[in-house]
Amino acid sequence: xxxxxxxxVFAALxxxxxxxxxxxxxxxxxxxxxxxxxxxxxxxxxxxxxLIGAFMGTAVAKTIASGLVDTEVVNVTAQVLLxxxxxxxxWNLITxxxxxxxxxxxxxxxxxCGAALSAAHNDWNSLIWSQDLGGWTKxxxxxxxxxxxxxxxxxxxxxxxxxxxxVLYGLxxxxxxxxxxxxxxxxxxxVNAFFGKAQLVSAAYMGYAHGTNDAQKTMGIIALTxxxxxxxxxxxxxxxxxxxxxxxxGESDIDSWIIATCALVMAAGTAAGxxxxxxxxxxxxxxxxxxxxxxxxxxxxxxxxTAAHFGMPVSTTHSISTxxxxxxxxxxxxxxxxxxxxxxxxxxxxxxxxxGGAAYGIYRLFEFAGWA
Numbered sequence: 066x067x068x069x070x071x072x073x074v075f076a077a078l079x080x081x082x083x084x085x086x087x088x089x090x091x092x093x094x095x096x097x098x099x100x101x102x103x104x105x106x107x108x109x110x111x112x113x114x115x116l117i118g119a120f121m122g123t124a125v126a127k128t129i130a131s132g133l134v135d136t137e138v139v140n141v142t143a144q145v146l147l148x149x150x151x152x153x154x155x156w157n158l159i160t161x162x163x164x165x166x167x168x169x170x171x172x173x174x175x176x177x178c179g180a181a182l183s184a185a186h187n188d189w190n191s192l193i194w195s196q197d198l199g200g201w202t203k204x205x206x207x208x209x210x211x212x213x214x215x216x217x218x219x220x221x222x223x224x225x226x227x228x229x230x231x232v233l234y235g236l237x238x239x240x241x242x243x244x245x246x247x248x249x250x251x252x253x254x255x256v257n258a259f260f261g262k263a264q265l266v267s268a269a270y271m272g273y274a275h276g277t278n279d280a281q282k283t284m285g286i287i288a289l290t291x292x293x294x295x296x297x298x299x300x301x302x303x304x305x306x307x308x309x310x311x312x313x314x315g316e317s318d319i320d321s322w323i324i325a326t327c328a329l330v331m332a333a334g335t336a337a338g339x340x341x342x343x344x345x346x347x348x349x350x351x352x353x354x355x356x357x358x359x360x361x362x363x364x365x366x367x368x369x370x371t372a373a374h375f376g377m378p379v380s381t382t383h384s385i386s387t388x389x390x391x392x393x394x395x396x397x398x399x400x401x402x403x404x405x406x407x408x409x410x411x412x413x414x415x416x417x418x419x420x421g422g423a424a425y426g427i428y429r430l431f432e433f434a435g436w437a
Contacts (some may be wrong), residue, residue: 066299069143070310071227073290076150081283083154084169085115085334087161088279088381095358095389096268101261110265111272112335117329118276123319124376125278129285129320132205132285132376135193141385142297143436145428146290148183152176152424160412165402167412168380172420173282174211179421182427184437210377218368218379219387219413225364226391233356240367260355262375267362272335274369275381280331282378287323288312353389361388383413 093107134141153169153176160167169201178192185191195206241251249255291312294300299311313320353361365385372379385410393401431437 066143066294066297067303067307069147070290070294070299073147073150074144074287075352076147077283077286078288078326080150080154080157080169080173080286081280081327081336082334083157083161084114084173084279085331086273086282086337087157087169088335093268093272094385095271095353095361096264098353099261099264099355099358100240101264101355101358102268107268108336110269110274114269114272115276115280115335116328116332118273119280119331120324121273121277122373123281123284123324125281125373125378126284126288126319126324128205128210128376128378129173129177129282130288132179132196132210133174133193133207135191138182138188139191141181141289141293142184142437143290143293143299144431145180145184146177146286146293148180148428148431149173149176151427152179152422154421156416157424165408165412168382168415170279170282170378170380170382171211171215171413171416174207174378175417175420176424177286177418178207179424180228180428182421183425183432197432207236214372214377214379218372219383221368222365222384223391223394225327225367226316226361226388227395229360229364230357230392230395233360237340257355260343260359264355264359264362267359267366270366271362271385274366274373276328276331277373278369278379279381280327281373283331284319284323284327287317287327291320291323352400353392355391357389360395361385361392364388364391380413425431 093102093104093111096102096110097104097107139145148165150173154171156167156172156175157169181191182189186246193206195208197205237251237256250259291300291310294310295312303310309320309322312318360387365381368384368388369379369381390401390406428437
């Protein structure tokens with residue numbers, strides 16, 4: 066059992082690494098597309114800010130560890146978690162190969178739900194749909210922590226992208242008509258130069274926000290694995306050099322070694338890059354200038370940081386993609402390339418059921434082989 070626990074932890078870190086290079090594109094596509102940073106410099110900025118952001122709280126990790134699957138209905142074994150990760154990794158690799166910016170967050174959530182449902186022999190009570198944790202901001206379960214944010218965060222990303230760009234253009238127009246020496250600053254050359262510098266800040270903010278939300282999801286899976294191993298006695302006689310595996314607290318507590326490991330692995334994955342998705346986000350949806358990139362990154366990062374505060378595992382992909390759409394719409398609704406957007410939306414719709422179906426099927430194969 067100890068060996069299987071270590072395999073699951075390793076698989077979780079593989080998922081975290083893939084999440085890093087898969088979602089690198091989300092955090093740096095705009096800054097690369099606007100030519101403010103080279104791909105190499107953008108990746109290093111994102112990796113550094115991912116690392117910092119990953120240490121800033123564990124609310125999302127606790128949601129994954131204890132807020133989605135009812136452990137009183139289904140025994141969350143190492144096999145269940147391994148199948149959950151396998152389902153998420155499978156879908157991530159498929160969408161990465163196709164260049165589609167799908168959600169790693171929803172792939173992991175779908176995988177976890179599919180594997181748990183398979184282990185519970187189709188008992189839908191194994192999934193926590195809603196729970197009252199005291200106050201509207203603390204409602205838990207799949208409904209409040211996953212489904213509602215899955216719909217609201219893209220809408221918020223689009224709206225905030227439109228509003229931010231409209232405000233920026235409005236300010237530039239006011240300066241241009243001011244009749245003072247400042248009016249020269251409203252010329253396109255000066256606007257591009259200013260927002261080229263400002264976008265360094267918004268790109269760093271985006272990388273930080275990505276770390277606060279995405280890195281925590283795998284932390285939750287590893288915490289759940291360690292807690293299950295402790296409950297099943299798999300950690301009773303571990304060698305001294307593995308004593309750190311013993312959880313310091315309960316099911317929803319995230320040990321410091323888990324936080325540090327996930328942060329470093331995601332940063333390493335980010336450094337590996339994901340250029341296929343950058344091409345889709347940064348070039349195919351709409352032509353971007355530095356002011357557009359600044360608005361899109363600022364809008365998306367604000368949504369991610371807010372969601373992380375409330376423990377909502379929202380999609381970095383959804384927030385940045387819709388923010389870019391909002392910016393494009395604010396510039397010129399006809400400039401949006403609807404065929405590309407339709408492909409992205411279909412990837413969003415399919416992510417949870419596809420990853421869940423893959424995990425469900427893999428667990429059934431494990432049962433057939435006698436491994437579960």
